[in-house]
Amino acid sequence: MSENGLPSPNHILYVKALRKTFGFIQALRGIDLELFHGEFLTIFGPNGAGKTTLIKILSSLAKPSSGTAFVAGFDIAESPPEMRSQIGVISHASYLYDNLSALENLIFYAKMHRLENPEERAAQVIDEMDLKARMHDPVGVFSRGMTQRLSIARAIINNPAILFLDEPYTGLDQHASENLKERLSVLRDAKRSIVMITHDISRGLEMCDRVAIMADGKKAFMGHIDDVDKNSFEEFYYKTIANSRIGNSIK
Amino acid sequence: MKSYLAQIKAIIWKDVLSELKTKELFGSMFIFSVLSILIFIFSINLSIVNANDVGPGVLWVAFIFSGTLGLNRSFTLEKENGCLQGMMLSPADRTAIYFGKMISNLLFLSAMEALILPVFMIFFNVDIISVLFPLLLVIFLGSIGFCVLGTLLSSLASNLKTREIMLPILLYPLVTPVVIGSVNMTGRLLAGEKLSEMTKWIGLISCFDIVFLAVSIMTIDHILEE
Numbered sequence: 247m248s249e250n251g252l253p254s255p256n257h258i259l260y261v262k263a264l265r266k267t268f269g270f271i272q273a274l275r276g277i278d279l280e281l282f283h284g285e286f287l288t289i290f291g292p293n294g295a296g297k298t299t300l301i302k303i304l305s306s307l308a309k310p311s312s313g314t315a316f317v318a319g320f321d322i323a324e325s326p327p328e329m330r331s332q333i334g335v336i337s338h339a340s341y342l343y344d345n346l347s348a349l350e351n352l353i354f355y356a357k358m359h360r361l362e363n364p365e366e367r368a369a370q371v372i373d374e375m376d377l378k379a380r381m382h383d384p385v386g387v388f389s390r391g392m393t394q395r396l397s398i399a400r401a402i403i404n405n406p407a408i409l410f411l412d413e414p415y416t417g418l419d420q421h422a423s424e425n426l427k428e429r430l431s432v433l434r435d436a437k438r439s440i441v442m443i444t445h446d447i448s449r450g451l452e453m454c455d456r457v458a459i460m461a462d463g464k465k466a467f468m469g470h471i472d473d474v475d476k477n478s479f480e481e482f483y484y485k486t487i488a489n490s491r492i493g494n495s496i497k
Numbered sequence: 498m499k500s501y502l503a504q505i506k507a508i509i510w511k512d513v514l515s516e517l518k519t520k521e522l523f524g525s526m527f528i529f530s531v532l533s534i535l536i537f538i539f540s541i542n543l544s545i546v547n548a549n550d551v552g553p554g555v556l557w558v559a560f561i562f563s564g565t566l567g568l569n570r571s572f573t574l575e576k577e578n579g580c581l582q583g584m585m586l587s588p589a590d591r592t593a594i595y596f597g598k599m600i601s602n603l604l605f606l607s608a609m610e611a612l613i614l615p616v617f618m619i620f621f622n623v624d625i626i627s628v629l630f631p632l633l634l635v636i637f638l639g640s641i642g643f644c645v646l647g648t649l650l651s652s653l654a655s656n657l658k659t660r661e662i663m664l665p666i667l668l669y670p671l672v673t674p675v676v677i678g679s680v681n682m683t684g685r686l687l688a689g690e691k692l693s694e695m696t697k698w699i700g701l702i703s704c705f706d707i708v709f710l711a712v713s714i715m716t717i718d719h720i721l722e723e
Contacts (some may be wrong), residue, residue, distance in 0.1 A: 307582055314588070327588035341583030343574075345518050350511075357507035360500045382519075395559035400583070488580060 264313035269443035275463040288450040291460035334401035344386030359404040391422025461490035508597025530559040553683035572655035631692040639679030
């Protein structure tokens with residue numbers, strides 16, 4: 247982390263002492279994170295660790311109680327529209343309208359992102375996600391895997407600098423999970439910056455450059471994937487969570 | 498400014514397209530309005546009571562209650578699959594989202610009102626043709642106030658489990674001055690008075706519309722944010 251509390255030009259994500267409180271509940275208790283352009287960060291953590299809250303704050307859906315965060319060079323406290331045009335989010339919610347077709351959904355989001363030729367761009371990303379045969383079908387009849395592919399199309403339609411993925415493998419069968427992994431590989435290989443939250447340790451470690459563990463609203467661990475033993479990571483993960491909880495209860 | 502208007506237009510396009518496919522919103526609003534008028538027509542003895550005296554109240558009951566149905570449904574649809582968050586993740590200003598939804602609601606309400614007026618005219622046997630344009634202006638002013646405030650409060654209520662109950666509880670007391678003014682002017686128009694004699698009521702409704710709009714613009718950011 248830089249000494250002056252500000253990100254360098256190489257940072258795509260820079261978070262310092264981020265806190266979020268809901269009434270008496272401290273969802274985030276001072277998170278520090280950093281990610282450089284083109285890197286893939288996976289964040290692990292149990293339920294209630296604050297991972298989704300973190301993503302919501304970084305994607306401007308919620309405001310922090312204190313602390314600073316910069317996403318794609320923009321201060322989230324100001325949350326300018328230009329910042330949101332640099333962000334793509336894939337969540338367990340699809341953000342898609344069931345009674346509109348795949349193409350209509352993407353045209354809508356292309357228009358909301360102020361893209362020139364929204365129809366053309368929508369058709370292009372649909373083609374990239376191999377959904378051309380179903381682009382006129384209502385999203386409500388799509389399978390979970392197809393909906394997730396369409397969600398990826400929606401998230402990348404504005405060519406964002408950073409993608410936030412909140413439990414993207416949830417509800418997917420083996421085939422759909424493999425499909426999603428392929429799509430994410432393409433995005434990673436294209437040097438797109440990605441932050442992924444997942445419970446799935448093996449999938450989470452497959453593609454990332456950095457790995458972090460969150461517990462009870464704090465960052466319990468962060469390191470480069472090369473410094474992590476993938477074979478024993480699961481054991482390390484549970485030990486880290488347990489130590490973090492013991493530490494918090496002593497405090 | 499151009500992109501701001503384009504985003505509002507995109508939201509309206511999406512809502513109209515969605516409604517053309519499902520006809521869910523409009524269908525329920527229209528049926529509810531017709532039913533309201535039918536119930537009143539069967540409970541009122543028009544040979545004793547003057548239609549011009551009770552008609553305006555019945556008309557606005559139909560508009561307000563069916564409009565509430567529409568407002569509730571409008572944001573419920575956005576809550577499904579997290580679509581409201583999807584819009585908030587775009588570069589659209591929160592007020593653009595508000596205006597898009599408000600204009601969509603106003604369009605659906607106005608379309609429903611345009612269809613209900615002939616039904617009202619037939620069942621209550623009142624002549625609205627001779628006062629059509631002033632009546633439409635009064636209905637428009639009242640509907641704007643209802644939709645401006647209703648859209649704000651439905652976005653607030655959509656976060657609550659008891660949203661169907663909360664929206665009327667929040668909305669009706671606040672929109673009462675607009676409704677009273679609209680009912681009053683409708684009655685006087687049907688009785689043969691000229692619109693130029695009702696400038697105070699027009700001024701009152703317009704003021705409330707402007708205040709509702711100003712409050713909505715100032716607060717929508719906080720309401721939509723988690």
